[in-house]
Amino acid sequence: MNIELRQICKYYGDTHALRELDLIVSNPTNVLVLIGPSGGGKSTLMRLLGGLESPHAGNLLFDKKILAQDESTLLKHRRKNGYLFQSFNLFPHMTARENVELPLIQVHDKSAEQAHTLAAEALAQFQLTGHADKYPAQLSGGQQQRVAIARAIAIKPRLLLLDEPTSALDPEMTAEILAVIESLTQSGQQIILSTHEMGFARAVADQVVFLADGKIVEQGAPCNLFNQPESKTVQNFLNKVMRY
Amino acid sequence: MKKLFNWFLFLILAAGFCFFFYVLLSYDYPWKQIAPYRMNLLRGWGMTVIISACALILSTLFGSLLLAGQLGNHRPTQILSRVYVEIIRGTPLLVQILIIFYMMADAAGLENKFLIGTLILSVFSGAYLSEIFRGGIESIPKSQIESARAIGLTEMQIYRFVIIPQAIRRVLPAVSGQFANLIKDSSLLYVIGFGEFTMQARQVNAATFSTFAAYIPLAIGYLILTIPLAILSHRLEKRFRYEH
Numbered sequence A: 001m002n003i004e005l006r007q008i009c010k011y012y013g014d015t016h017a018l019r020e021l022d023l024i025v026s027n028p029t030n031v032l033v034l035i036g037p038s039g040g041g042k043s044t045l046m047r048l049l050g051g052l053e054s055p056h057a058g059n060l061l062f063d064k065k066i067l068a069q070d071e072s073t074l075l076k077h078r079r080k081n082g083y084l085f086q087s088f089n090l091f092p093h094m095t096a097r098e099n100v101e102l103p104l105i106q107v108h109d110k111s112a113e114q115a116h117t118l119a120a121e122a123l124a125q126f127q128l129t130g131h132a133d134k135y136p137a138q139l140s141g142g143q144q145q146r147v148a149i150a151r152a153i154a155i156k157p158r159l160l161l162l163d164e165p166t167s168a169l170d171p172e173m174t175a176e177i178l179a180v181i182e183s184l185t186q187s188g189q190q191i192i193l194s195t196h197e198m199g200f201a202r203a204v205a206d207q208v209v210f211l212a213d214g215k216i217v218e219q220g221a222p223c224n225l226f227n228q229p230e231s232k233t234v235q236n237f238l239n240k241v242m243r244y
Numbered sequence B: 001m002k003k004l005f006n007w008f009l010f011l012i013l014a015a016g017f018c019f020f021f022y023v024l025l026s027y028d029y030p031w032k033q034i035a036p037y038r039m040n041l042l043r044g045w046g047m048t049v050i051i052s053a054c055a056l057i058l059s060t061l062f063g064s065l066l067l068a069g070q071l072g073n074h075r076p077t078q079i080l081s082r083v084y085v086e087i088i089r090g091t092p093l094l095v096q097i098l099i100i101f102y103m104m105a106d107a108a109g110l111e112n113k114f115l116i117g118t119l120i121l122s123v124f125s126g127a128y129l130s131e132i133f134r135g136g137i138e139s140i141p142k143s144q145i146e147s148a149r150a151i152g153l154t155e156m157q158i159y160r161f162v163i164i165p166q167a168i169r170r171v172l173p174a175v176s177g178q179f180a181n182l183i184k185d186s187s188l189l190y191v192i193g194f195g196e197f198t199m200q201a202r203q204v205n206a207a208t209f210s211t212f213a214a215y216i217p218l219a220i221g222y223l224i225l226t227i228p229l230a231i232l233s234h235r236l237e238k239r240f241r242y243e244h
Helices: A043-051 A071-080 A096-106 A112-125 A141-154 A171-186 A198-204 A222-227 A230-244 B004-025 B031-070 B073-089 B091-105 B111-136 B142-152 B155-192 B197-205 B214-241
Strands: A004-013 A015-025 A031-035 A057-062 A082-084 A159-165 A190-194 A207-212 A215-220
Touching: A015 A043, A015 A057, A015 A112, A015 A215, A031 A043, A043 A071, A043 A159, A043 A190, A082 A141, A082 A198, A096 A141, A096 B155, A112 A141, A141 A171, A171 A198, A190 A198, A190 B004, A198 A222, A198 A230, A207 A222, A207 A230, A215 A222, A215 A230, A215 B073, A222 B155, B031 B073, B031 B111, B031 B155, B031 B197, B031 B214, B073 B111, B091 B111, B091 B155, B111 B155, B142 B155, B197 B214
Parallel strands: A031 A190, A031 A207, A082 A159, A159 A190
Antiparallel strands: A004 A015, A004 A057, A207 A215
């Protein structure tokens, strides 16, 4: 992936979520992982990268091109990429299959038949074939999140953004979802993931970015960042979360 | 303690019902007197059904327009819609009927009582419906809209595929309640001399020199319309319960 952020600022009222944030990620990075304390700006950064919100200042560049912040450009940007939320956000009035088919038909101009085939493939890829006609309320959290991943993957996204995809899951389901994400990274899918699962971050990341107080504190390959963090903040954070 | 309270409640209700039926049955009810007028009552009942059905359709249209006015981002339209709703909800229907019939319909050159009656009921019920619709739409969690934006739906598509289908399920019980109100409220149209059910009942009373003989059939006639509505609403509620 080729992404550059220049002097990004984002506020929510008086809170500075991101303060003049700079970031360069270039090939051959395929999997970028954001870590850091809660409230450090991970989610905000994910939302900007996903085109769900606009920065108050600064530019985002994808493949060296500035992403204009008008609604139609952002809509195109969202359509190209997949986005996964921590709370699944499936549509409760549609079955798993219908959830996957909706963007294929309404956004990506597939015929009902094509959508049906693509949805069946995507659901099968995540062992959901038997659950295709169930409503979200009839599925476990892990199954719901797998449906959400199937929905995001079925459109063959250029970039898959996963915003704390396991935070709302119990350990067993977390393991289930992490395995799915790992298989996606192995298939060459470009992924940006924000997570609190340090072990997983270390295992799958090509690049790790540590965010705190709306700034990037440290960036690097996982072996460097986890083994010899340079900054005190990262050291303290890792000591705290890795202690038990 | 709870059980005791339930029995207490049951006793009060049962006593109330017993008293009602005792009065009804011990009374030498003048069925014979009103029997010759049953066709008048039936005609009135039919009129009530027709005008309620027309007002039901028209008020749904009014309600939807008012909703669009309030949700849209044109400030003047927003304010006018709001003012309309508050005026209608803040005044008694009887007062509205008298004002619209004696002042506004006259000024507009309207003379057809059926038309005026339908309009009055729709103007009235539309305001309530728009509030019910608004409540339904605003009850859809923001996360649903987020998710819909993330998969690349346009604003119109978000309403069409995500918000409205879910909102309809949520407001159905309240809407059917409002439709039952509409049917009952149409009884007030007797004050403008429109020949609906209540008007006919009053005329039957006058013709038979009785003060109330036609009122029990009148009540039963309204129940025949409102009870199926209540059952329908209950069924729909059950059918859409998968969301919880």
